Amino acid sequence: MKAEVELDLIQDRKKKVKAFMKEATMKYQEKMIGFSSKLEWLESEETRLLRLMQSGRFADGHNANGFSTPDADSDDEEDVFVTPVQRGRSGRYEDSDDEDEDSEEDDYVSEDEDEDVTDTRKPLVSKNGAASIVPREVAVRQHRAAATIAPPSGFTGPAPPGFEQPARAPSGDAPPGFEMRSPPGFSRSRPANGAQEDRGVAQLRHNDLRNLIANKRSAAAPPSDGGSEEAAVKSNAPELPRRLQTPAPKQGDLREHLTRMRMGSPGPSKTEAPNGRALENGRPRFDNLFPAPTSAVEQPPAPPPRPRGARDWDAGKSEFRAELPPPPPPLPPPQRAERSSRQEAPVYQPPRRDWGAGAERGDSPDQGWERREMREMVIGRSDSEYMAPDPADAGLVEFDEFPGLTIGKTDRPEWDGDAAKMEESFPALGAGPAAAPKGAWGKGDTAAKLQKLAVQAAPKPAALKVDPVALEQTAGLRLPSDQTTDVEKRQQMRSKKDFFFEDVYKPKGGRPETVNVVQGLELHKGLLNAQEQACVVSAIESWVEAGRAGLLRGRTFSAPRKSMKGKGRVTIQFGCCYNYAIDREGRQPGIIAEEVVEPMPPMLQALVHRLVRWRVLPRAMAPDSAIINIYDQEDCIPPHIDHLDFSRPFCTISLLSEQSIMFGAKLIPLGPGEFGGNHCKIPLPVGSVLVLKGNGADVAQHCVPPVTARRMSITLRKMDVRHAERVKREVDRIARNPRATSRWADDEVQDSPRRYGADDYGDDEDRPRQRRVVWNAAS
Numbered sequence: 001m002k003a004e005v006e007l008d009l010i011q012d013r014k015k016k017v018k019a020f021m022k023e024a025t026m027k028y029q030e031k032m033i034g035f036s037s038k039l040e041w042l043e044s045e046e047t048r049l050l051r052l053m054q055s056g057r058f059a060d061g062h063n064a065n066g067f068s069t070p071d072a073d074s075d076d077e078e079d080v081f082v083t084p085v086q087r088g089r090s091g092r093y094e095d096s097d098d099e100d101e102d103s104e105e106d107d108y109v110s111e112d113e114d115e116d117v118t119d120t121r122k123p124l125v126s127k128n129g130a131a132s133i134v135p136r137e138v139a140v141r142q143h144r145a146a147a148t149i150a151p152p153s154g155f156t157g158p159a160p161p162g163f164e165q166p167a168r169a170p171s172g173d174a175p176p177g178f179e180m181r182s183p184p185g186f187s188r189s190r191p192a193n194g195a196q197e198d199r200g201v202a203q204l205r206h207n208d209l210r211n212l213i214a215n216k217r218s219a220a221a222p223p224s225d226g227g228s229e230e231a232a233v234k235s236n237a238p239e240l241p242r243r244l245q246t247p248a249p250k251q252g253d254l255r256e257h258l259t260r261m262r263m264g265s266p267g268p269s270k271t272e273a274p275n276g277r278a279l280e281n282g283r284p285r286f287d288n289l290f291p292a293p294t295s296a297v298e299q300p301p302a303p304p305p306r307p308r309g310a311r312d313w314d315a316g317k318s319e320f321r322a323e324l325p326p327p328p329p330p331l332p333p334p335q336r337a338e339r340s341s342r343q344e345a346p347v348y349q350p351p352r353r354d355w356g357a358g359a360e361r362g363d364s365p366d367q368g369w370e371r372r373e374m375r376e377m378v379i380g381r382s383d384s385e386y387m388a389p390d391p392a393d394a395g396l397v398e399f400d401e402f403p404g405l406t407i408g409k410t411d412r413p414e415w416d417g418d419a420a421k422m423e424e425s426f427p428a429l430g431a432g433p434a435a436a437p438k439g440a441w442g443k444g445d446t447a448a449k450l451q452k453l454a455v456q457a458a459p460k461p462a463a464l465k466v467d468p469v470a471l472e473q474t475a476g477l478r479l480p481s482d483q484t485t486d487v488e489k490r491q492q493m494r495s496k497k498d499f500f501f502e503d504v505y506k507p508k509g510g511r512p513e514t515v516n517v518v519q520g521l522e523l524h525k526g527l528l529n530a531q532e533q534a535c536v537v538s539a540i541e542s543w544v545e546a547g548r549a550g551l552l553r554g555r556t557f558s559a560p561r562k563s564m565k566g567k568g569r570v571t572i573q574f575g576c577c578y579n580y581a582i583d584r585e586g587r588q589p590g591i592i593a594e595e596v597v598e599p600m601p602p603m604l605q606a607l608v609h610r611l612v613r614w615r616v617l618p619r620a621m622a623p624d625s626a627i628i629n630i631y632d633q634e635d636c637i638p639p640h641i642d643h644l645d646f647s648r649p650f651c652t653i654s655l656l657s658e659q660s661i662m663f664g665a666k667l668i669p670l671g672p673g674e675f676g677g678n679h680c681k682i683p684l685p686v687g688s689v690l691v692l693k694g695n696g697a698d699v700a701q702h703c704v705p706p707v708t709a710r711r712m713s714i715t716l717r718k719m720d721v722r723h724a725e726r727v728k729r730e731v732d733r734i735a736r737n738p739r740a741t742s743r744w745a746d747d748e749v750q751d752s753p754r755r756y757g758a759d760d761y762g763d764d765e766d767r768p769r770q771r772r773v774v775w776n777a778a779s
């Protein structure tokens, strides 16, 4: 009950702050334009007067308060003042090479960048005696101006090359609420001369505005520290080399930031600004908006105040990453459930770069962020959404042969420690996919074209050559005691093909559009019954054991290097070696033909046969490679799109425990094993197969967040024709020297498994060269 009251209070406060921010923004937008030119003019007059005083030419006709009417004869007419507005609008543009950045996300000008403006005012030097006749405000300005040329304390020599700073406008407070939105290392410049530049003053971005206001407030108000010269000097000290600066983001800050992001935010609060300035400088605090907390719920300690003049959040992204603290130990599940955002009282909102992807055109940052926060959906949970197979499919299964499949006879797929027997259970690859016409592909070919070629190249269906039941029994997929016919099993499968989750997707160089990002996904429950699942799981366990013993070729087996939450997972690859991330040889992610791995074991080939026979996958796309992911509790697979080196559709089979897979146009890693962004979750029951194609494969990223219990998945994919050919050539070559592992080291023998990084599966590494989008189609 107490918590509910607290929640109401917090939500009420949140509403008030938002309303205030909105109102303040609009007000500022309207008023600041007028104020700005007025103040600029006042400043120019003020400066001119000060100069006059310094040069002893203070003449009648000027008021003692520093105002004068514009004087056509003034010596200072050549002084040109660049207004903050002008400065702001001539911003630089850091082009983003991240193809998925929403252009709106580029609309940031960081506080630092804003500060880095050229002030053409000549330095003013305080003159003995002058201060006594100028008002206090003017004196302060003199101090500040003087500070722009004063060396910082302890730094007497000239600034090192590259660090000389032009005189800078004094930095002041951002308007309430705004200062919370500049998270460390995520600032962006905005485009110069872009179309958006013409929107006019009414659409000033709030960073421009913030800068403008900050400068004006500082200039207009006495310094918060009482105006001592020393403080003024400090606040305007030239920028020091980074190592001498007060470090902006501290490890603790980041950890706190991330923690709070995970908790969600109840809304901004001025007392909790990341840089502590709202508390520090005695500006109006709008306390009337915030009733004092009524409960004893503990507020987190306010971060230590930051010294004036320290640059905020100017550490680069990479630097910041390097500073990541070790993650806190994972909390036991019940405790996690109890942690509520109310108790944590999160202080500021997640990085602004996040709000773009979920936002719609015209959204304010807040609206965009809200939209993003709200978009989480679980789809496909209810059994009623799954359909029995079409009788045409269920009853009339064609037992076609298809390319790439030669199922060896294996009585015992399990490994019992005998390496020789293990060897037997991995027969050489079969004939492989039929060759595509020579010269049929070249540079610039699209994946779609390659896929079409593969279909054309596939041989026509032939008469059934194998009895599926016998085939599966031989391969160890089906127990001899299982008397269910193949057709009966197929009829028990239940499928869902109409997944729907809209999200904003921005194609490279195109406009953001809302599309069904999970179009094309299909989930089939009941691909494997309980006995079959047990067979497959036990085979996988045996392969893991063999892998750990160093018995599997090359990079067939890999285990994560780290032992922590979100570390990745153990993987086993068959058929081809897939490089998750740029490897130690500098090779790009994708299929590496010359790294030969073990061929598809009979059990997986039998599984592929079933998928085709049961029409889960088209015959022409019969997978010839597999990646088995073995997730221990808390293991995950980070957001990615499966590489276009593999054809679509492909599929993933789930075993051991039901876990959800996340899909979204832009999934965002928030911390170790924490992924956010607009997303839907699809629970994957054990024994089910998820088919990925269309937008579900090419537009949406997917990830499996840290699993709550051990899980295995088998991802079955067909290599695109080019890679299939290269891999086959390499396999043939290796067949002549089975101990060789690579083209360059024929005689190298792997005596222990190489630790390659399944845990290096990076955010963008698996991005295909081009996403293929199905616009606004539901399925």
Ligand SMILES: O=C(O)CCC(=O)C(=O)O
Residues within 6 Å of the ligand: 627, 629, 637, 642, 652, 661, 702, 704, 712, 713, 715
């Ligand atoms: O484990 C899963 O279900 C997903 C695996 C996956 O996305 C992959 O291997 O690319």
Ligand SMILES: [Fe+2]
Residues within 6 Å of the ligand: 640, 641, 642, 702
């Ligand atoms: Fe994947």
